[in-house]
Amino acid sequence: MNTKKQIWIWGLLIFLGWMLTLVSSCKDAFENNTYTAYEETPIALYLKNNEDKYSLWVEVLQKANLYNTLNLDAIYTHFVPVNEGVERYLKATNLGAISEMSEEQAAYLVRYHLIPNAKVEFAQFQSGAINELNATDDNLFVDFRNGGLEAVYLNGVSRFNSYDIKATNGIIHSIDDVLVPLVETVYDRLQAKQHWSLFKELVDLTGYKERLETVYTETTDPLGNPIQQRFKYTAFVVSNETYTKAGIHGIQDLLERLEVSAGSDYTNPDNPLNKYVSYHLLDQQRSYADLGKFSENGTKMNLQTMAPNELLKVSESGAGLVLNEDVETGESIAFVEMNIACKNGVVHEVNNWMPLFSPEQVQVIWELTDYPDIEANVSQYRNSNLGSQYNKTFTANELTNITWSARPEYKPNVVTYRNNRPSEGNWYALLNHDHLRAELGESGWIEFKSPTIVKGRYKVSFVWPSPKHSAHTGICAFILDNEIIHARLVISNSREERNLTQAMGTVEFTETADHTLRILSLDGRLITMDYLQFDPVE
Template identity: 30%
Template sequence: MKTLISKKWLALITVIIALTAVLAGCKREQFQLETTSDVNILGYLQKDPGSYSMFISILEKAGSAGTLNGYGTYTLFVPTNDAVKLYLKDINKSSVTDISEADAKDIVKIHLIRDTITSDQFNDGKLRTPTMYGQSLLTGAQNIGGLTTLTINRQATVLKADIRTGNGIIHVIDHVLKPAKLTGAQMIEQNPSYSIFTQALKATTLYDTLNVLPANAPDSLHMFYTVMAESDAVFKAAGINSFADLKAKYSNTGNPASIQDSLHLYMDYHILPGLKYLPDIFKASSHTTLSPLDVITTKLVGSDILINDDDFDGKHEPGSAVDRANSDNTTANGVLHAMAQDYFIKVRFPVPVYWEVTDQPEFQKLNGIYRVTNKSSAKFADGDIQDIRWQTGSVQYMCAPEARQFYVYHNDYLYIAALRTAATANSWIELKTPLLVKGRYKVWICFIRRGGGKGVSVLFDGTLLPRVLNLTESLPSQVLVGSNWTYPSGSTPASLEALGKKITFGGGKVPFYNNPAQTIDYYKDNYGLLAGTITVTKTDRHIIRLQATADASGDVDIDMIHFIPETMDQQYPKFNPDGTVIQKP
């Protein structure tokens, strides 16, 4: 059976801004840029007491008027007098004088950012700088009558934007913003739609973890949490109608409070350390969870954010969708997201990954070049390829010419112009791997011998592997036996493997040097070198780096990288230029 990880795994789309989908077909409200001659924000507000006098009173009560009357760089979201009146009615107060000084300070802090942020930076998600209150503001869009308006924290609409003053920018809004006061645990508990999830949090004691305010957290690593919560309706769709059903399905010890219990781990798997709003979720391919050895993988497909939508062991595993409309809820100690579908920890065992490094989305989009004989791409610069980074030189996609076969899988390879030591630093190239299941693997670098890479170290997630590879060395020359080119005397697959080498080419009827009368099962100038054995501690995508340690002229050509569980056969399968995979006879 084919054991390749599908190339679709690498086609993660992490650069799509979700607002594009929201605004498609809609006209965005246009704001007139206004630059005032006033030297400060307070002066601008004081010029229009009919619109802002009540918020000025809140500033004065909070002792913040002087701050906005002096030097600085601020962004202030200013609620109008009508907005303040709505707020007073909501809290059963008759005037601003009835607001306490502490509450006035909180109001000002949640509306004020020590940064200058214009409306063109209001992409769907959190603003780049948190408020003086310490919480981030969320911006979004809503379509009303074909006109898309900007929203802040889902609480207010922007009426007027980008008013530039001497010490900052003003955005006028139609409601007073309210800081989050509830912890994540409290927000979940107060929503009856999460009754099963709430019971599970309490049974596992994770409710207590999510009920600590940042000021009371033991350290900075435990201040904020992001929760991917599942509603009763989502559980019901998964055949779980009560907490008793959930416990029966997942609790293997009968004691969910035990950190070893499977239900505890299930709930851990729904909690991510730190503050992660939806753009943070889909812009990274994976996220750690409170389950010690497990991550969730994430990808954006169109406008859908999917959890654990993976290609594994040659098969596609459909992901679970996030309920975007009900997510991005700021809590006093984190963020609460809603799942549209259930997800759980998948029990997986190490499987070999035979990774063709040219399976990059940027290469696959090269129409008329990708896997077309004797074609090559233009040079890529560092930053052009999503999952490959490098220092010095350039990278190209290349497909071998018909008259000069290199006997590499799909006849293509990654061309690295220079992997050598420089005067100031060693050059390197880093690649993000496909999904690797936790376990121990032997790592094989499969390449075409050329003139570069005389000494190359391999690092996995920053850990140096034991062998330094010489990518300029040929194997002993092949010999002709009948019409087949094969291993020279004294060399066998087993003897080569003992030296940390293997032939990755499958042989058979593929002609040698374009001679259809001859075939080959061994070739001296493309093979695999064993870099060492790694321990993958988390099922995730990882980083592998090739680092030059010795100078040598010429390029380096990489075909595949094999991650094979250490107890499995390291020789098979083999891979032919025509895309066929040769299994062990």
């Protein structure tokens, strides 16, 4: 066995061991396994060699027993505070020295500043959440302010002072201050800001407090073992001052504006006050950058809110994103503050009391992996920097917006979420790099609930990754709202693995509502699915 191969195998074994150790243990298992390559240095050694800037953070790494972990032949993105920032942190937490920290505290702090298994370069930063989760399973947020590269902040509190410092095992971004790990939920944010007190009172009255203050939902797997699901939310918050400008000085004024009977059941989803509050909430995290992810050549889209069949319109304007732009008057809603990071989502403040709005038809991209319960059950959801392919097979009780019936009924491994790594060609080129796979058996079916779509006529297309196969396989039919829109589609092809699009005809929706798509398996073979596209027809 040659030396390079030995090094590679040894590095792989170390890395696998680290994956089991980093999250569950604070013990540094790699004290004698530091990796170096020629004259270059890994992350921890680089920091130690630059003690004039990072010596105190090196002490934190050592206290956490993670110093040697960050010298492994692996991939990391590490956000490292300079010495002055660590000193400010110690003073703010009433610590005289790093030695006074417990190993557990130091380890959590390091993990909060660390994204494993990914190199996230400055060029990938957008105004909002970094897609790749850190080692505490949280998103970190990037904030671009006026001042160019000298005014970019992490989590809104720590300024970047240097980017893309290359190490043999990843990238270092140098920051001014230590990040205090987020513990505040969306509800905690509402509660902490006095000028949001009216909106917070509305959340209380309508029964959304519990959702907005919950980080993990406890449930069980099919075998009865306890598991945790993590749901995230987006809140568009209205300040007391903005309400006052609209002539709303308290609950009673809003009830009168919405024509709601005082003392009615505000927790009923059909109650106008409940609809108003849930209209300000999304059941997935959408940072400012996420809100601006339009389809190719698009400048607007409609988002499903938590209010049944009510949509929030997002548009691109000359000054950035706006909400609910009226095409006739040109009036719109602007952001006052954006990307207020929370443990379970994000908050944006808007400059209008934001009543329900009826947007016009726009192109709709119905991505079949875009559901809160898929995200809550998937540990590598839409991760764009995977080192290896990720698969998650679902059981029927894990999802609510997707149901299926397999043949036979006890058939295992029916529905799978797959996220692909960059080296996987057309599979990686799919929307958000992920897709669903189903093997339903002959005459089995899978059914999806669509997002709300504005009434009108649409041209419908289906996009999917087509695997190469010598014979026609994955033959299926498409049924929308109990009407066949495509009687026979062959998923595989005999040429090469590629992404294909099939026009499925034109449909007309007579009301603004959600819809039901059933895909019927005709041969029982693999069906791969990316998204459906609805293009308005004049």
